[in-house]
Structure formats: C-alpha cells, structure tokens
Amino acid sequence: MPDVIGAKPRPSLEQSPPPTDAVKTGPLTGAAPGPEASGAGGAPSLPGTSRYRSVNPLLELTLARIREFVREPEAVFWVFVFPVLLAVALGIAFRETGPATVQVAVEADGRQGPGSSSGRLMEWLEGRSDIEAVLLSPEEAARALRTGRVALVLQPSPSAAAATGNPETGETGSPPRPLTDLDSEGLVYRYDPTRPDSRVARLVLDDALQRGMGREDVARVRDVAVAQPGARYIDFLIPGLVGLNLMGSGMWGLGFAVVQARTRKLLKLLAATPMRRTHFLLSFMLSRLIFLALEVVAVVSFGWLAFGVSVHGSILELGVISLVGSMSFAGLGLLVAARTRTIEGVSGLMNLVMLPMWLLSGTFFAATRFPEFWQPVIQVLPLTALNDALRANINEGLPLAASLPDVLVMAAWGGASFLLALRWFRWQ
C-alpha cells in the first residue's frame, strides 16, 4: 500500500507572497488543471474585469425563474391551456340558444286523439314559441321531471274530456282553438318550487293556459328586448376566469418554486451568498410579470375570438388592474411558502387560501348572491376585488378611477404579504 500520508501532490510555492489582492482575485486563472488547461505556462491573467460583473443579480435571478417555468410543460399547461379549456367548456354549456324556452311534459289521459283534453292542451301549447311540450305517460312524465328533462308536468283535469264537443275539429293550418270549452277546474302543475327553471316554467305555462281559457290582460305593456354587451353569462365568465387564472398561477407558481428550492437546500446555499433577500423575493414577483401578460392575453383574446367578448375599457388600464392583481397573489404565494418545508404542506395551505376565493369571489356567479353579513369579508378578498375591477373594465368599460377601491384592496394584500414574507422567510 502506498504511503499516501505526507506525499501530497501539491506544487510547492515557497516564494509565494502573502495573499495580496491580486492573488485573492485570481488564484485559479491561467492554471486550470487537466490536459486542456489553457494558457499553460503563461502568466496568470487576472480576471478582474469580468463581463458578468455588470450583470444585475435581480435580472439573473429573474431570468432563472422564467427559464425554470417555461421549461416545465405541466406549468405551461395549467397556466395557459387549462383556463382556455375551462372557458370553452363553460361557454358551450351556457351558450345562448335563441330566446329561452321552458320544457314541460303533458300527462296523457288515456284517450288519445285531438278530442282528448291532453291532446287539446298539446295542440294549444305547440302554438307557443316559448314552450316546448311533450306528451308523456304519467310514469314517463314523473321520470322526466325527476331527471330534469322537463321543468314541470301538466296534469289535465280528470273530468274534462272534451266536455262540450266542438264541431270544428281538426282543421289543420288554422290557429289552435282556444281552450275556452275545457273544464277550467282540476288542472295540476307538478314541479319543484326550489328549481328556478321550474318556477319560470310554471309562470310561462300558466300564462299560456289562462290566456287560452280566455283571460284578458288588464294592463297594456310593451316588451323591449335588450341585447347589451356584458349581459351574457360568457361575458360575466371571461373576466372571472382571467382573475381566477391570475390567482392560481401567481400562488402556485411562487409557492411551489420557493418550497421546492427550500427542500432542495438551494435556499440555504443562496443564504450563504451576498444575495439580497429582497432581490430573491422580487425575482419571483418580476418573473410573474412576463407570464401575467401572456396569461391575460390568452384568455381575453380567446373570449373575444370564440365568444365575441370584447374589452370595453382601456387596454392599458386592464393591464394595470391585472398587474396589481397578479402582484397581490404573488405576495400571498410567497407568504404561504415563507416557512413551509414540504410540497405537501404548501399544497394544503394553498388550497386553504384559494378555495374560499374560488367559491366566494364571484368567478362563476355573482359574489353578491351570498348573504349580506358575509359581504364585508367577501368584498375585501383580493380575488373579489380583482374580479370586480376586471368586470368594470372589460364588461362595463369604466375608467380605472371607478375601480380604485378594488385596486387599493389588491395593493394592500400584495404589499402586506410581501413584507410579512420577507420578515418570516425561512431559508433553511
């Protein structure tokens, strides 16, 4: 066994001066080990001026964030593709299909034919453009009501049965005969009053039957159909999706990256460098800026192209609102990740923070539908503020000044959470 001790393959540098600045700055240059060492034998060049010296650490850190993000296909999917898919799905589910009709079933009373009362009712209802009626057996009708295929079941009066025979039966092409000769007692509407569509069906159907049986309107009214931009569900939805997406990507994007860097001990290593803490945290916030622009453009332009949802407000102000909103969630994401040590831990916390906002902040339906005493809380949630400000801009075309309270709410969340995150941040 060779005697390794004391036989150090180390160049002796007996004349070496005490470490001067020159030695400190460049102990390694010009003497790289290995066969490919460049400049062998040459005087060690002092690197002193490195082109990286001028590189701003904040810029480098931000670039690293951006590179890491765009090289992660899953993240790109959740941020850009998922919200568009969600808009497609919801847009199709709630698309406008002309004037709304109500679906009702008429129970067959056993005696088929134009003379039967169910036949007479069907005939009358078919003349109405706002009612779609189907003739079903009582069992089928009950099933259709249960499964939501119809909103209401109309049960003809049992005694009716074309009480007074009408001589002018079955003249095709003529307007449906009034129901004045039918028994006006014993008609049954079967429906669930807690279903909004059933309640509407009851009103529409009742109106149709009452008129058929000869009711005269007392008041003269005139209907004016309004097709205002922003009145459709998809108009309501698109700004909400923009807001939801800014929340999701802001919080996940930051929270995961920070906790992952912590579990990988990268944060600890960075803490041992002269890096400024604010630079590190700001790099996360800044990298969000780049994606923020892309995310908002993706969803808004999809809404415009696919559903004709146009931005009525100033594009610049829309940018400002999105920016403030995004920073607000970036701050929250940092705060959630400030001390968390595991990916599981941060996932739980993220859901805890985001789920209430998913439900309460008026993304899919108006936040004002929640009880009055919840409103003080709901209105100061950052996502509520962001959604309201986005809708004011996109749907209503209001100037930024009108959304100032919302913008301040978001800025307060962002600023406070950033400062707390900076204070509580755990590097190890």
Place this chain on the structure above:
Amino acid sequence: MFATASTQPANVSEEVALSCRSLVKHYGEVVAVDGIHLEVRMGECFGLLGPNGAGKTTTVEIFEGLTIPDGGRVEVLGQGWGEGNDRALRERLAVQLQETQFADRLTVVETIAMFRSLYKRGWEPDEVIRLVELEEKRDARVGKLSGGQKQRLAIACALAAAPDVLFLDEPTTGLDPQAKLQLWDLIETFRSRGGTILLTTHYMEEASRLCDRVAIMDHGKVIALDTPNALVESLGADEIVEFSLEGFVADDRLSRLPGVRGVRSRDGNYLLTVSSVAEALPALLAEVEIHQARLVGLTTHTATLEDVFVTLTGRKLRDA
C-alpha cells in the same frame, strides 16, 4: 509526487482566516458542538474528520454564518457574524453544502452565471466551467448530470465567486473513485493558488491527501488536531495488525508482546499498533496458541488517520 518537508506548507500564512473559541451548539437535548477551539490560517486547507453526527457540518455552518451558535466566539476573516458587515463578508466566502440540488431545468452555464451574478467580483462562468472540466456539459440541463458532475457544478458555483475562503461539506461523499480524484485535483488547484479551505469529510484518505491540518471530531468535541503526518506518528507505530479471535486473550498480555505499542479490543476484534510486523506477528501467533484460541482473520496495513480515530475512540469512522 513530492512531499513537503515542513509540517506547514510555505503558502500558509500566519494570518488567521477562521477561528472559534469555546463554540457550543445544541439542538434540543443533543449537543452538536461541545466547546471546540479551532484556528484556520490563510492559505491553509483544514479538515474536519469524523463520523456522521460528530458535529462537523454544524461547525462549518456556524463559520458560514448559516447557523447561530449558542455559545463561543467565531471570527471569519477577522470579524464576527451579525456585526453589521455580513454581506461584505459573504462576498469573500463561498460555500458548497452537502445536500444542495440545483434546479434541474437550468443549464450548467446558466446556474453558474446566476451564482456569479450574486457576487461583486468573480470569474467568468466559462472560465470556471473549463476549470471543473464541464465544457461538454456547458449547455446541458443540470437534471441530466451524473453525481460527480453535479458535485463539480456545486464547486464551480462556489469558485465563480473567486472566494478567499471555500467551505466544502463532504464534497466527495457518494462519488465513484474517478470522480473523487477529479474533485481532489480541483480542490488542490484552488488551495495551491492561495485559497483557504475548510473541509469536512469522513474519508481518511481525503483528509490525508488534501489537508494541511486535520481536526478529528467525535461527539461534538475535537479529540485530536495536527497535521495528518503528526497524527499518524502519534500512534508511535507504522503498522496496524487487525484480527479476530474465537477464544479470549487479555489485552495486557498482547501489549507486552515485542513490537506492540498499543492494543484495542472489542467483542473479539483486536487492533494492535505495532512498530514492526515482523517482530510482533510470530509472538502474537504463539500467544494465541498458548490460550488455545483460534485466529479467524488477520490483516496488516500501514497506519492511517482511520487508525488514529480507532485508537482514540475504539470505533471505526464509517460505523461510529
């Protein structure tokens, strides 16, 4: 290979780079560092050798300013942590941690450039890449590197800062022999150009090859501190005889055998430090015969730092 004659290589100055006095650190009930004194000079490569859990990493992290000690005084390049000058101090230090995993999706050059940007002065990333011989992997994703390449990247990130003091925490743990040699070369190059190194390891070969002086640590205490040569010489023996017995021979019988300087035994395993194997071995075999014991295995080797540790603690470095 040429040995240095003096115990202290010429480019080690008298100036103190790192020092600590009565350093103490507890983690709950566990005493990780138990009142140690150390002094590392400028230009020196100083090793902390000891088994896992000996307090090496805690000691290094206190010097790095990552862990706050419970007691004692620490000075790094003439100043203490938390005296308002930490950032300026960090400009002159670089750190490699045992468990750091760099971002998988960044390339080698991007990772080094990011670390470089955190320091006011330092070397070009490409220069450092050449130094650690990762030229071919310059634009490869970090996630695709082998263990040895990742470890060289870690050192490259540290070197990009052109540090005065380099902290290495078990830099070669888990590496294959080839990768280990490459890293040793790299560390020696840094050291030979005047850099100061504080290194922890539980490989005695590493400590003897790289370090000017070694502190052997166990249970949070420094149990021996000297040059590797002097530590081995302190055994007063050049060779080590290790054997196992079925049967029993008393330690004091063995220590009276010719050429034997010291005896350690544990559960039928014996370790003799001897000045001459040729003298000691026949006497040992005769003694075993007298006691009607049976020799199960016997090896001899030149004394190393490992033997110093075993002699001091009765345990081996690896399984301590």
